[in-house]
Amino acid sequence: MRELFIKLSKMKRSTIFLILIVGMLIPFFVTLKFPYTASPPTKAVFDYIENLPEGSVILVSVDYGPSTLPETEPMLEAILKHAFIKNIRVIGIALTEEGTNLGLRAFENVAKEFKALYNIDIRYGADYVYLGFKSGSEAAILGLGEDIRKVFPKDYSGRDIEDLPMMFNIKNYNDISLVITISSTMLPQQWIIYAQGRYGVPLAIGTTAVLATDWYPYLQSGQIIGLIGGLKGAAEYENLVNWKFKMEGRSLFGMKAIRNMNAVTIAELLIILFILLGNIGYFLEKKGG
């Protein structure tokens, strides 16, 4: 028995890889039904948007790159779905150049899905705009508090901002009900310092799990209104949006985060098993001298 455990703590790296892969594949072929009860920080973001009046404007900053796509993209899509179904208009911008086209693609995917599933037109320039990337992030964030036209005279494709009807009455943060940064970087720090700190605009953060724990102090101090953390947070938000659609008698869409999170769950259990096996082997060996 002892030998077996010591042996189990000395598996080859390739064996570990193989076990992990096989474990992760299970949820793709077997339907698992896990509960995704929204944690309070995620629920806070959802409730905030839920309580905004129709026609409000929110600003979403695409601050992630392709390297964290599976965590961040479903967050953005779920938030866009939530906003659009509530007739809330969305301004999209990007502060990391590597993610600029990811923002474009998320907005267009959601618009397409709305058309295909519910025959609802989400029109560019009226329901949303995508202004693209801006360098000098802290200056851009501060500049949005003064005059959005000075920071973004053109949208992503080079159209004049004056030609976008949605932007007629929007000058700065005073006309924006909520800023959400979806981020895989430390940019939320700048959003807190410059947008919330200087202009007092309500701020929510969607972030990769690696950085999620870093924002808790701001949550408690009230400097941010909510936090969506990692794939679990994305799955929770997706679940909340799906619940809302179900209540309204619409067919569900968007199970991306939930399905992927099921697979992560299995893999996380395997990681715990690996840690335990490694430690049991270590102690047995130490005891044996």
Add this chain to the structure above:
Amino acid sequence: MRRFFGEILPLAMAFFFGTTLALQYFFPFRFAQTYYQTMLQWVIGVASMAVIMAVISFIRYNFRKIFEGRDSFSASVALIGFLMMVGLGIFSRESGSLFDKMYNNVYVPINATMFSLLAFYMASAAYRAFRARTLEATLLLVAAILIIIGSTPIGTLLNMDSLTAWILNVPNLAQKRGILIGVGLGAAATSLKIILGIERNWMGGR
């Protein structure tokens, strides 16, 4: 010449822009507002040129590699990829354009897959290196395992949600805040030193 443009002028500029931009927050006058707004525009403009510069040195670096015959295969591939993106980007950047397709089907999958490799290395590191050797290591291990379980729906099934939330909201929060205040004090001191010309690391080697 060198002393003026390489030392006196940069230090004077850092001092001037640093003090004026820090102080403008406290002066609600028209003039201060205009100055502040203008400077924000300038920062955006100058920042965009820094990246263009970086790309030019990238091209130069790769051309050099090719001419000197060092790893010329990689350098050629990189240059071809670079020129292709720039060429397509000048033509059209709309969604569905070749530029956008290259981004979504070349850039995105490579970058995403490179980072996904970390999962394997993290798994084998957790297995080999994560040992409860000391009290500190044990605390770290226990907190990590609780959070891993709590970050899955299994945590909900085991009724662990409030425990996970407590770890995140109390000890984790205290730790992050302690670091935040420490770093915040340090950063403020550094900013002040830069403005006053005491901290000169940003000027590079002499």
Add this chain to the structure above:
Amino acid sequence: MHISTSLWTWLAAALTIGVFSFLYKDNPFYRFVESLFVGVSAGYSVVIITANSFIPNLWNPLFKDGNWPYLVPMILGLFYFAMLSKRFAYLTRIPFAFMIGGGAGLALPLAFQTNVIEQVKSTFLFNPGYYKSLGAFIDAAIIFIGVVSILLYFYFGRKRGTKLGLMPRIGVIFLMIGFGASFGYTVMARLALLIGRISFLLGDWLGIIR
């Protein structure tokens, strides 16, 4: 669902497999994919920054609208190009001075307010009656002890003979729990990235899963 018929998806799948091949060992195909990435990402960045930032925020105001004060940031920016010459590289300190000095000025009051004053304020401990419940008071007290002990550890942790007693040691305990929490979440993050690629290969490309 069926296997993809899009050439683009096949290309993406081939590149994905190319990167995964590194798990077995370093090989020419991986090196090709890696170099391609370096080039494509540099090309992408320069296009986006030029089109979305440089042209609308510097070029157009100066040359199209004739807004001459924009000459200053343009000249400042041009000094970056001194980096290309060894002799004049020191001139790059001029735009750096503007960006770093100005950045420090913009950050100083606001960052101090956000990260120090607000955070310290939220750590204040009031009398138990202030809180909703006894539990909330205890939590606030733990946060207070944690923050103070970590700061003491940072500033005095390594000095011997101070009269701080157990405090820095308590700081270490908080540090470890916090790092553990971060690590726990990092596990989820890394696995999520891998799942993303697996579901691309099985779903978008092979069409085995929906």
